[in-house]
Amino acid sequence: MAMPTQAKYVIIGAGIHGLSTAWHLAAKLEAQGQGGGQDILVVDKTAIGAGASGIACGVVRNNYYQPAMRELMAQCVEVWESDMEAFSYHPVGYMQISPESMHADVASIFEQQKAIGYESEFIEGTDDCDTYMKDILHDWQAKGITSVLHEKRGGYANNTKALYGLATKAENLGVRIMSGVEVTGFNQGHNSDAVTSVLTNKGEITCEQVVIAVGPWVNTFWNMLELPKTVDIKGPNGQMAKDIDMWRYWCLEEGTLGVEPGLQVTNDGKMPPVIHVDTDAPLYSDEDGSLITDQMWGIYYKPDLNFGGIQGGAMPYVVKTPVDEVAIDPYGPDSPDFIVGDDFAHMWCSALAFCQKRFEGKIKLWKDEPSGGLGCFTPDSFPVFDRFRENVYVIADSNHGYKMIGVGKLVADELMNGSSALLEPFRFSRYAEGKLHPTSNSPFPWS
Ligand SMILES: Cc1cc2nc3c(=O)[nH]c(=O)nc-3n(C[C@H](O)[C@H](O)[C@H](O)COP(=O)(O)OP(=O)(O)OC[C@H]3O[C@@H](n4cnc5c(N)ncnc54)[C@H](O)[C@@H]3O)c2cc1C
Numbered sequence: 001m002a003m004p005t006q007a008k009y010v011i012i013g014a015g016i017h018g019l020s021t022a023w024h025l026a027a028k029l030e031a032q033g034q035g036g037g038q039d040i041l042v043v044d045k046t047a048i049g050a051g052a053s054g055i056a057c058g059v060v061r062n063n064y065y066q067p068a069m070r071e072l073m074a075q076c077v078e079v080w081e082s083d084m085e086a087f088s089y090h091p092v093g094y095m096q097i098s099p100e101s102m103h104a105d106v107a108s109i110f111e112q113q114k115a116i117g118y119e120s121e122f123i124e125g126t127d128d129c130d131t132y133m134k135d136i137l138h139d140w141q142a143k144g145i146t147s148v149l150h151e152k153r154g155g156y157a158n159n160t161k162a163l164y165g166l167a168t169k170a171e172n173l174g175v176r177i178m179s180g181v182e183v184t185g186f187n188q189g190h191n192s193d194a195v196t197s198v199l200t201n202k203g204e205i206t207c208e209q210v211v212i213a214v215g216p217w218v219n220t221f222w223n224m225l226e227l228p229k230t231v232d233i234k235g236p237n238g239q240m241a242k243d244i245d246m247w248r249y250w251c252l253e254e255g256t257l258g259v260e261p262g263l264q265v266t267n268d269g270k271m272p273p274v275i276h277v278d279t280d281a282p283l284y285s286d287e288d289g290s291l292i293t294d295q296m297w298g299i300y301y302k303p304d305l306n307f308g309g310i311q312g313g314a315m316p317y318v319v320k321t322p323v324d325e326v327a328i329d330p331y332g333p334d335s336p337d338f339i340v341g342d343d344f345a346h347m348w349c350s351a352l353a354f355c356q357k358r359f360e361g362k363i364k365l366w367k368d369e370p371s372g373g374l375g376c377f378t379p380d381s382f383p384v385f386d387r388f389r390e391n392v393y394v395i396a397d398s399n400h401g402y403k404m405i406g407v408g409k410l411v412a413d414e415l416m417n418g419s420s421a422l423l424e425p426f427r428f429s430r431y432a433e434g435k436l437h438p439t440s441n442s443p444f445p446w447s
Helices: 016-031 067-082 100-115 126-136 159-172 215-224 342-355 407-415
Strands: 009-012 040-044 094-098 120-124 147-151 155-157 176-179 183-188 195-200 203-206 209-212 230-234 240-245 248-252 254-257 274-279 291-293 297-304 309-314 373-377 384-388 392-396
Touching: 009 016, 016 040, 016 159, 016 392, 016 407, 067 100, 067 407, 094 100, 100 120, 100 147, 120 126, 126 147, 155 159, 159 176, 183 215, 209 407, 215 373, 215 392, 254 342, 274 342, 291 342, 297 342, 309 342, 384 407, 392 407
Parallel strands: 009 040, 009 209, 040 176, 094 274, 209 392
Antiparallel strands: 094 147, 120 147, 183 195, 195 203, 230 240, 248 373, 254 309, 274 297, 297 309, 384 392
């Protein structure tokens, strides 16, 4: 395909957000007689799925303590359910299994899921939780659990298959997707700071609107656009926290236990829900019985034919390197720095055995292949979806985002001069205005 020199809309990044935005925008332009997919160009410096979306575990859930996140996720689940085959979506459900310190938070999530009509079941008390879990998975043995939130919707999707499903829908509407086109900067107008053209390694593209959907590379683009590197944040009592870094990296740790995925079926032979366990019970090694941690810890897992085993992860860790010095490339499994090591394998496999007897003694089947990757987080670890420089829309999901397939639909509305109530709580101005989301007691930065 020849490199275009002009496109009304340039979308940077062919991950879940760039592709979903392209598809929905093309459909809306066409429906409203204002153009169509031919007005949209998606560029990616590598290829479809070269970023976080291509390595994500693919878990789709709604258990968020923050009302705004929950409502947004309910909309996203509807988009997943709209074409399960194209998105390779498996609606097996999702379980948040928690200790007493999270009981009240999860109870309130359950109440609010009921209020928005999102189907889930809530089980309380050690014995009832144990019975409920054993009714589904007979070998359940996790300790320190006092509540189970069982979301009947949600589940997981196969990461790259879903992306190609989105790309096909966009291309069928005339969207052009170009790989190997790296954005290196922007030109701006003489009398405004609006972007007039996008500079790339393959030439300049003049445009009217830019959408930045670059996942972990967002800090690079933030710098290109000369947006503030720090923010002041108004706290609950009106006090200002000054000069907080806008971005920081966390490294996500995931991997696969190379057993037959069919080892993990329910008592009646079905695919089980995605399991997420947080607990403060001590975790001991499944290899030698030594103590791994007596602090709060958490893991998630699911059988996955694509990954070829039981796939999942644990809590991420903060990358302490200053944000501008973090080596994002090569990304994901190709990174020499940000892949999981033996410590993760030991912890995660021991945690699987802690939860279910069938995983005891299986650590030797750990798939010793590179996995995991970086995520770029905002100051409060919640997304920023907003306009900057007049015509630049930034989709920065703070690593919540593979499951957020519906955000592109709402962004498309906003690009066509609408306004989305679901996106409103995620504006950049919330930091200065103190319109912050409530925080939970989960050990994960995104719950
Ligand atoms: C290991 C891991 C597991 C995860 N698991 C889950 C999960 O189970 N569920 C969930 O909901 N979320 C999960 N996430 C988070 C989720 O993957 C991300 O939030 C989401 O995929 C981000 O999507 P995106 O479209 O914004 O960016 P990406 O998918 O990262 O796409 C950005 C694209 O931009 C391109 N790009 C970058 N710079 C340039 C440039 N200069 N010019 C042109 N193109 C450029 C890249 O090549 C890339 O293809 C996980 C993340 C990681 C790292």
